[in-house]
Amino acid sequence: MTALAWLIPCALLLGLLGLAAFLWSLNTGQFEDLDGASWRALQDDEPTPRGPSLP
Amino acid sequence: MVLTMRQPAGTAAGASPAVMTTLAVENMHCGGCMRKAEAALSAVPGVGSARANLSARRVMAMHNPSVVGAADLVDVLGRAGFKAAEIAEDGADVRAKAADQDILKRLGVAGFAAANIMLLSVSVWSGAAGDMTQSAQTLFHWLSALIALPAVAYAGQPFFHSAVQALRARRLNMDVPISLGVMLATAMSLYQTMRGSEQVYFDAAVTLLFFLLVGRTLDQRMRGRAAGAAANLLGLRSAAATVVAPDGSTARVSTRMLVPGTKVLTATGERFAADGRIVEGCGEVDESLVTGETLPRTVAAGSVVYAGTVNLSGPILTEATATDQNTLLNEIARLMSAAEQARGRYVRLADRAAQLYAPAVHILGLVTFLGWLLTGHGWETALTAAIAVLIITCPCALALAVPAVQVAATSRLFGNGVLVKAPDGLERLAEVDTVVFDKTGTLTLGEPVLVETRALNHNVLERAAALAAASRHPYARAVVRAATAAGLSVRPADQVREVPGCGLERIGSQAQPGGGHERLGSAVWCGAAVPTLETAQVWYRGGDGTIVGLSFEDRLRADAAYVVSRLHDAGFATELLSGDLVAVVEAAAAGSGIDHWKAGQSPVDKIARLEELKATGRKVLMVGDGLNDAPALAAAHASLSPTTAADISQTAADALVQGERLTPVLETLAVARAAHRMALQNFAIAIGYNCVFVPLAMAGIVTPLIAAVAMSASSIAVTANAVRLKTKPLELTQ
Numbered sequence: 001m002t003a004l005a006w007l008i009p010c011a012l013l014l015g016l017l018g019l020a021a022f023l024w025s026l027n028t029g030q031f032e033d034l035d036g037a038s039w040r041a042l043q044d045d046e047p048t049p050r051g052p053s054l055p
Numbered sequence: 056m057v058l059t060m061r062q063p064a065g066t067a068a069g070a071s072p073a074v075m076t077t078l079a080v081e082n083m084h085c086g087g088c089m090r091k092a093e094a095a096l097s098a099v100p101g102v103g104s105a106r107a108n109l110s111a112r113r114v115m116a117m118h119n120p121s122v123v124g125a126a127d128l129v130d131v132l133g134r135a136g137f138k139a140a141e142i143a144e145d146g147a148d149v150r151a152k153a154a155d156q157d158i159l160k161r162l163g164v165a166g167f168a169a170a171n172i173m174l175l176s177v178s179v180w181s182g183a184a185g186d187m188t189q190s191a192q193t194l195f196h197w198l199s200a201l202i203a204l205p206a207v208a209y210a211g212q213p214f215f216h217s218a219v220q221a222l223r224a225r226r227l228n229m230d231v232p233i234s235l236g237v238m239l240a241t242a243m244s245l246y247q248t249m250r251g252s253e254q255v256y257f258d259a260a261v262t263l264l265f266f267l268l269v270g271r272t273l274d275q276r277m278r279g280r281a282a283g284a285a286a287n288l289l290g291l292r293s294a295a296a297t298v299v300a301p302d303g304s305t306a307r308v309s310t311r312m313l314v315p316g317t318k319v320l321t322a323t324g325e326r327f328a329a330d331g332r333i334v335e336g337c338g339e340v341d342e343s344l345v346t347g348e349t350l351p352r353t354v355a356a357g358s359v360v361y362a363g364t365v366n367l368s369g370p371i372l373t374e375a376t377a378t379d380q381n382t383l384l385n386e387i388a389r390l391m392s393a394a395e396q397a398r399g400r401y402v403r404l405a406d407r408a409a410q411l412y413a414p415a416v417h418i419l420g421l422v423t424f425l426g427w428l429l430t431g432h433g434w435e436t437a438l439t440a441a442i443a444v445l446i447i448t449c450p451c452a453l454a455l456a457v458p459a460v461q462v463a464a465t466s467r468l469f470g471n472g473v474l475v476k477a478p479d480g481l482e483r484l485a486e487v488d489t490v491v492f493d494k495t496g497t498l499t500l501g502e503p504v505l506v507e508t509r510a511l512n513h514n515v516l517e518r519a520a521a522l523a524a525a526s527r528h529p530y531a532r533a534v535v536r537a538a539t540a541a542g543l544s545v546r547p548a549d550q551v552r553e554v555p556g557c558g559l560e561r562i563g564s565q566a567q568p569g570g571g572h573e574r575l576g577s578a579v580w581c582g583a584a585v586p587t588l589e590t591a592q593v594w595y596r597g598g599d600g601t602i603v604g605l606s607f608e609d610r611l612r613a614d615a616a617y618v619v620s621r622l623h624d625a626g627f628a629t630e631l632l633s634g635d636l637v638a639v640v641e642a643a644a645a646g647s648g649i650d651h652w653k654a655g656q657s658p659v660d661k662i663a664r665l666e667e668l669k670a671t672g673r674k675v676l677m678v679g680d681g682l683n684d685a686p687a688l689a690a691a692h693a694s695l696s697p698t699t700a701a702d703i704s705q706t707a708a709d710a711l712v713q714g715e716r717l718t719p720v721l722e723t724l725a726v727a728r729a730a731h732r733m734a735l736q737n738f739a740i741a742i743g744y745n746c747v748f749v750p751l752a753m754a755g756i757v758t759p760l761i762a763a764v765a766m767s768a769s770s771i772a773v774t775a776n777a778v779r780l781k782t783k784p785l786e787l788t789q
Contacts, residue, residue: 018167023160031159032108036107036109039089
């Protein structure tokens with residue numbers, strides 16, 4: 001049973017990490033252009049700066 | 056809020072802040088286009104960065120407006136081969152984006168909670184059969200509660216708000232049983248957890264929320280995509296206007312920048328960018344987009360011209376007037392808002408289902424509770440069974456049934472060039488049994504074609520075309536097209552003069568055979584005596600004094616007759632309502648095979664006719680493009696517009712059809728009907744699940760885990776069924 005004491009927090013932490021990653025990607029606009037993103041992966045030039053943000 | 060922020064006055068040019076401009080780019084289809092557009096913009100001095108969004112077909116550019124303006128960016132993209140236009144991201148756009156983000160966040164939280172609680176639940180349920188101790192089980196339940204409570208409180212909010220709103224209005228919608236089920240299940244589970252009981256439902260409550268949020272997200276994304284695409288279309292159509300400054304200098308600006316009092320110069324063949332009063336110039340104006348009439352109207356200084364009409368003769372200088380001073384537009388706006396209010400009362404399929412379903416669910420839950428209580432079981436057992444019923448019946452599949460079908464249907468239509476704008480548009484389209492067409496620009500192409508070319512002397516046609524080549528007048532262009540089609544080589548004549556309001560003239564030299572003046576234009580200008588029954592609109596007078604009349608007609612779209620006959624085969628009634636003259640409308644009706652037609656219809660007449668049809672129990676689909684059709688489009692049960700339609704008509708229509716063909720009308724009706732059938736199928740699947748599991752739940756046999764699994768399975772079944780609509784071959788039948 002002692003295994004549970006660290007396994008459960010581990011599981012929860014990993015889950016929360018996944019959630020945090022999702023929220024981060026959402027806030028940085030990574031879901032705004034799903035069609036374009038798949039093409040950008042194939043472009044081999046310098047990555048363009050991320051979308052313009054309001055001043 | 057307008058994201059395109061203008062530079063505040065008085066800022067030094069060097070230190071002026073960069074602004075962000077959003078440009079709609081029509082023909083950007085792949086990664087290559089995206090890169091090309093970005094590269095073209097980034098290369099311009101004064102542009103900080105440019106980023107394309109392929110899904111939205113837009114490019115956002117940061118630029119310094121004192122170095123390079125938005126109009127220049129459009130020009131740059133134009134030179135790179137893209138059709139672009141500046142888009143004002145207004146409040147609705149920003150709100151839609153925020154709502155999209157919000158629902159995705161809630162979906163993420165619900166997904167995380169559902170996965171983790173399910174993990175714990177599966178351990179408990181498999182452990183219960185094995186050697187799990189009571190204390191470990193209670194620990195797992197507490198952990199589930201710890202995750203579930205905040206997750207339900209956060210992710211359930213859209214449903215709770217909607218349920219409260221419905222209850223306040225003394226209605227029941229789908230969200231009432233959802234909210235009740237989720238809240239009761241959570242509260243009951245918390246109570247059972249405190250008591251250390253086994254009957255804990257956190258997993259079911261949170262999984263339910265997750266699936267429901269998937270449906271909500273699909274619905275919202277679909278609407279956002281349609282709204283964005285419609286905004287792009289409108290932006291691309293409203294081209295720039297030539298503004299004349301008080302000092303006489305001219306500049307091209309976006310039509311949105313026009314304010315009352317601005318002097319606008321409209322060249323021959325251009326559309327007027329704004330309503331205005333003519334200051335200088337005279338001539339003819341094609342008002343077919345506004346009135347539906349194909350014969351041009353003669354205007355002179357002081358006349359009022361409407362945005363969207365075409366200047367047929369020489370350049371005209373107008374002073375823009377505010378649209379609300381304009382009686383015609385005023386009238387149309389008033390008619391439209393009245394018509395739209397009437398349509399606002401339409402109840403969507405899912406809500407109609409909820410009106411039947413929600414009371415049934417509540418009654419079943421109550422009967423279960425009372426049944427168990429009255430047969431001598433404790434209130435806890437009774438409540439547990441009642442919650443199981445609520446969870447099983449929770450309209451998860453019902454809430455997914457319609458959005459999933461609509462997403463599949465709209466994306467299929469999107470691929471075929473039909474843009475469904477109204478959220479309930481598909482449902483209303485499915486109920487249509489009568490199709491009413493407008494003539495000009497809808498059934499016809501909206502541009503003149505020279506008729507009886509064969510009867511014309513080729514020599515005359517060649518001479519007329521040589522004159523016409525110098526003009527951008529639609530009739531002149533039609534003459535050139537006819538000459539080219541007849542196999543003649545069109546060589547533009549020298550020294551052709553265009554006289555506004557009259558026509559074209561070439562002063563012949565005596566050395567040439569026939570000598571004399573040649574003229575192409577109005578009857579008076581050419582000195583023709585016009586017989587009353589003559590249909591010719593343009594006359595040609597040769598150097599030798601021969602006078603020939605040239606007739607034009609607005610030709611039917613190539614597939615108009617086919618579409619009408621297919622509609623008749625499928626049992627639809629058709630009708631033609633036009634603002635044009637009797638003879639022209641009669642010919643168009645005969646050509647397309649429509650039996651019932653009415654000519655000379657004003658916007659009020661059109662609405663009256665639609666009301667008449669409605670009174671006889673008909674559900675009318677209005678297909679129209681003109682400004683004069685806008686009220687009828689709003690008043691009809693459902694409406695379609697070509698993307699060449701007036702802005703106000705595009706806004707009023709439920710769906711927009713791209714391209715030169717009418718056939719997408721058939722596809723739209725077929726898909727709408729199939730979507731309706733499929734939504735009903737999905738309801739049947741969802742209700743079928745309920746019929747199996749509700750009696751089990753009422754009998755208290757269903758464990759929370761089985762409830763959660765059954766619910767998920769029915770959700771997946773309805774989604775899988777809906778996806779079939781994307782590829783299924785469809786025919787419009789009775």
